Amino acid sequence: xxxxxxxEIMAILVGAFxxxxxxxxxxxDLVGVFTVAFITAFGGGTLRDILxxxxxxxxxxxxxxxxxxxxLALVATPLIRTLRHILSEKLIVIADAIGLxxxxxxxxxxxxxANMPIFIASMMGVITGIFGGVLRDIxxxxxxxxxxxxxxxxxxxxxxxxxxxxxxxxxxxxxFALWSSATFITGLRLLTWRFDIKMGR
Amino acid sequence: xxxxxxxEIMAILVGAFxxxxxxxxxxxDLVGVFTVAFITAFGGGTLRDILxxxxxxxxxxxxxxxxxxxxLALVATPLIRTLRHILSEKLIVIADAIGLxxxxxxxxxxxxxANMPIFIASMMGVITGIFGGVLRDIxxxxxxxxxxxxxxxxxxxxxxxxxxxxxxxxxxxxxFALWSSATFITGLRLLTWRFDIKMGR
Amino acid sequence: xxxxxxxEIMAILVGAFxxxxxxxxxxxDLVGVFTVAFITAFGGGTLRDILxxxxxxxxxxxxxxxxxxxxLALVATPLIRTLRHILSEKLIVIADAIGLxxxxxxxxxxxxxANMPIFIASMMGVITGIFGGVLRDIxxxxxxxxxxxxxxxxxxxxxxxxxxxxxxxxxxxxxFALWSSATFITGLRLLTWRFDIKMGR
Numbered sequence: 001x002x003x004x005x006x007x008e009i010m011a012i013l014v015g016a017f018x019x020x021x022x023x024x025x026x027x028x029d030l031v032g033v034f035t036v037a038f039i040t041a042f043g044g045g046t047l048r049d050i051l052x053x054x055x056x057x058x059x060x061x062x063x064x065x066x067x068x069x070x071x072l073a074l075v076a077t078p079l080i081r082t083l084r085h086i087l088s089e090k091l092i093v094i095a096d097a098i099g100l101x102x103x104x105x106x107x108x109x110x111x112x113x114a115n116m117p118i119f120i121a122s123m124m125g126v127i128t129g130i131f132g133g134v135l136r137d138i139x140x141x142x143x144x145x146x147x148x149x150x151x152x153x154x155x156x157x158x159x160x161x162x163x164x165x166x167x168x169x170x171x172x173x174x175x176f177a178l179w180s181s182a183t184f185i186t187g188l189r190l191l192t193w194r195f196d197i198k199m200g201r
Numbered sequence: 202x203x204x205x206x207x208x209e210i211m212a213i214l215v216g217a218f219x220x221x222x223x224x225x226x227x228x229x230d231l232v233g234v235f236t237v238a239f240i241t242a243f244g245g246g247t248l249r250d251i252l253x254x255x256x257x258x259x260x261x262x263x264x265x266x267x268x269x270x271x272x273l274a275l276v277a278t279p280l281i282r283t284l285r286h287i288l289s290e291k292l293i294v295i296a297d298a299i300g301l302x303x304x305x306x307x308x309x310x311x312x313x314x315a316n317m318p319i320f321i322a323s324m325m326g327v328i329t330g331i332f333g334g335v336l337r338d339i340x341x342x343x344x345x346x347x348x349x350x351x352x353x354x355x356x357x358x359x360x361x362x363x364x365x366x367x368x369x370x371x372x373x374x375x376x377f378a379l380w381s382s383a384t385f386i387t388g389l390r391l392l393t394w395r396f397d398i399k400m401g402r
Numbered sequence: 403x404x405x406x407x408x409x410e411i412m413a414i415l416v417g418a419f420x421x422x423x424x425x426x427x428x429x430x431d432l433v434g435v436f437t438v439a440f441i442t443a444f445g446g447g448t449l450r451d452i453l454x455x456x457x458x459x460x461x462x463x464x465x466x467x468x469x470x471x472x473x474l475a476l477v478a479t480p481l482i483r484t485l486r487h488i489l490s491e492k493l494i495v496i497a498d499a500i501g502l503x504x505x506x507x508x509x510x511x512x513x514x515x516a517n518m519p520i521f522i523a524s525m526m527g528v529i530t531g532i533f534g535g536v537l538r539d540i541x542x543x544x545x546x547x548x549x550x551x552x553x554x555x556x557x558x559x560x561x562x563x564x565x566x567x568x569x570x571x572x573x574x575x576x577x578f579a580l581w582s583s584a585t586f587i588t589g590l591r592l593l594t595w596r597f598d599i600k601m602g603r
Contacts, residue, residue: 046453052256061519116261119267119271
């Protein structure tokens, strides 16, 4: 339980940062920067919880994360400028890949706890993993990147979610199933990025 | 009850097919094709259930439909290519009109079961009938077609929903009210399409 | 309680009118005009209630408002044409500022009643105040105005929500806290509009 919470926190910060960058690219003001970062960070998990009717939402019971994103949004411009010197594209892709793995497995795990059927649980993993970015792109008036670039981003989430479901089915220890599946998603995402693998259409 | 479920299933397949076509037109990849088809098929009913706080969602308890759309998405490209030789525009419009009738009446019926006031029930019929397509267009970054083409698509759904509400009020047999109202919507939609009727603005 | 309901009603009519104008600008038909007006009027409060899992929704228990917007949508074209001679831009900005104040405080008050933590309550105030317009812009395929114009619109809502939260914390009379905070938001919005104040980016 604590493990899954810790997982979500790390993923949230990566999501918020991706929201900052996209909002800035669209020349949004402070309100837009905060909102888009918030939606990117919490959108996937919130959509999952609304679909499964789980309450209270994670960010409602943990207002400290909302406050953290708010404070970061206030300093987003200097923050991004500073981090740009430190962070290469590579580092951002790595952080994002970690977020994808963590969010996805947190999502599929929450769906199992809510007694969802197995295919729906795998969908909830993917929704938690990618819909923050999908909602970010919709608010920024773009066709969601993850639906059109042909890169196996959601596919990594989907395959890792099934790996987790199978490990749970065969009664592997929870923590081992969780970390190895999340690591699998992150590793697969990085491999496909490194070798620029695209799916056919 | 079984009747209404059967109705939704037929409408779902028509919706998914319309999603396949739109996602392809936007040059989306497999993930986009599946998601857009899923949203088109289940979006209207899901929005209705979220607004009315009904759970579990139809596609959560019937994961076989999600799996079916997933399998169809895998073969969407050859599927559309094959069906293009078989299906004329006329056939697609007819199938879509059947879907509109079935979804709308399923929606208004679900709203009555949830003790909604009568005008809200008619709105739920229209939402179930058209919001799959509305959400599809939003995800595809278009102004929703149904809001701007001036064709009486939602109007057909609205009138048929009221026909159903009146028949229920005057205690017609359930099945008769259901099928005659759905048929009315489908017929009216096809008539207005055939004679290219537009509303004034 | 009655006070808060009265507040929401006034704000709803202002929201619907702003939806009429935007839908017309996008050359939408009757269905689009009604839907966009409805979303603008009820979208913020509905999103708040879905996030907090409050039901039934305001417009579900009060179908008279949905019917009112429906009737107004039927006469939207002559209505806007007539009102254009009567209403200056100034009057519309004033009405909208009143709506912002009323919606925001109704939102933060509802969140407090639902025992939300304080920062989340202030966010719910802003969501109720601005997300009708945000959803309107998303449906109209625009980047939401409130995220990009650099004007302190959401900021006014945020500051007034905190004023209300502080007054409640220090046990001011409910009605006084409510009206003075809503008035503060409206006044601050009008002042920043009058002097064309922008935030830095």
